[in-house]
């Protein structure tokens with residue numbers, strides 16, 4: 001993994017210099033935003049924020065309104081001044097600390113390394129769609145012909161080729177935001193900052209744009225720092241999520257970490273209404289092969305009830321299977337539809353198989369455990385009905 005952006009102990013305060021200086025000791029003492037404001041007149045934007053954003057990942061800052069998400073995001077291109085701490089932006093072998101870098105380095109960061117998408121589309125209404133998408137390239141001095149080719153390719157990606165010569169104000173909100181996306185993806189910038197880009201849109205269009213973002217990302221592999229106050233959105237698009245409260249990051253983790261292991265009541269409240277089936281995979285709920293019961297002579301029980309067992313060779317490949325004492329076949333969860341009914345089946349999944357698919361397989365096989373295989377078809381663990389229930393009710 002290569003780091004794209006690193007925040008180290010970042011404090012951001014709003015106020016005059018005297019207020020900020022008075023506030024820093026209170027920040028160190030862990031004082032709340034309200035106390036800091038009452039005592040010093042400074043507003044705490046964020047405090048002690050540590051976060052590493054890896055190249056090519058979507059890292060989401062999530063939290064209630066006022067929790068400091070935008071404030072932290074805007075430190076990356078110095079739209080907000082950092083009072084203390086470091087923000088390092090990497091671009092290939094080049095790197096700069098945004099907090100202390102020269103004006104020239106800051107210009108490079110803003111022009112070449114980091115592009116931004118705002119909630120309020122920020123399109124120029126008197127320019128056409130194509131001119132809007134090409135705006136950043138124009139500022140960077142790209143010749144018109146090259147620019148046009150690049151812009152048309154980007155518009156194609158967001159399915160807006162036919163709208164290239166319309167004016168921005170002639171488009172609906174969802175289309176305008178797609179132009180915003182195209183503009184950000186059109187720049188050379190490897191890092192995109194997205195501040196609630198979809199929150200002004202109605203739910204259906206929003207879902208569609210999230211899918212489009214994921215599709216674009218699949219192809220273009222940018223590093224994206226994304227602000228959202230919507231946990232479903234964060235879980236859907238984030239490779240990593242940081243939950244913020246009162247200016248501080250209270251938990252950072254993969255979506256399934258957040259859902260399975262919330263670190264405090266604030267995070268627990270957030271996830272209370274999330275459907276765990278939308279994030280969990282077979283990997284998150286399986287029991288490791290080392291924790292399964294040996295059944296002797298190369299056999300191993302998949303479940304505590306001893307309904308299902310596999311015989312394994314020295315390479316952990318399955319050579320025989322039994323279900324309720326009768327010979328069984330072992331088949332992939334992805335094959336559920338096509339199989340004849342006549343023989344007992346034990347389904348297997350891989351690490352990334354959605355938990356929902358695992359549950360369907362259990363249902364199909366009268367609650368038989370589901371096996372987990374690695375890419376080389378080796379047996380690595382099993383999922384019993386109790387493992388599924390525990391994950392779903394989070395106990």
Ligand SMILES: Nc1ncnc2c1ncn2[C@@H]1O[C@H](COP(=O)(O)OP(=O)(O)OP(=O)(O)O)[C@@H](O)[C@H]1O
Pocket residue numbers: 014043044045063064065066067068069070071072229
């Ligand atoms: N330019 C500013 N001047 C003064 N205070 C500010 C400024 N920008 C942000 N703040 C304050 O910093 C705190 C964090 O705000 P921020 O906008 O980062 O929150 P957020 O989590 O992004 O919320 P939202 O989703 O409502 O934008 C708030 O108390 C806000 O009032």
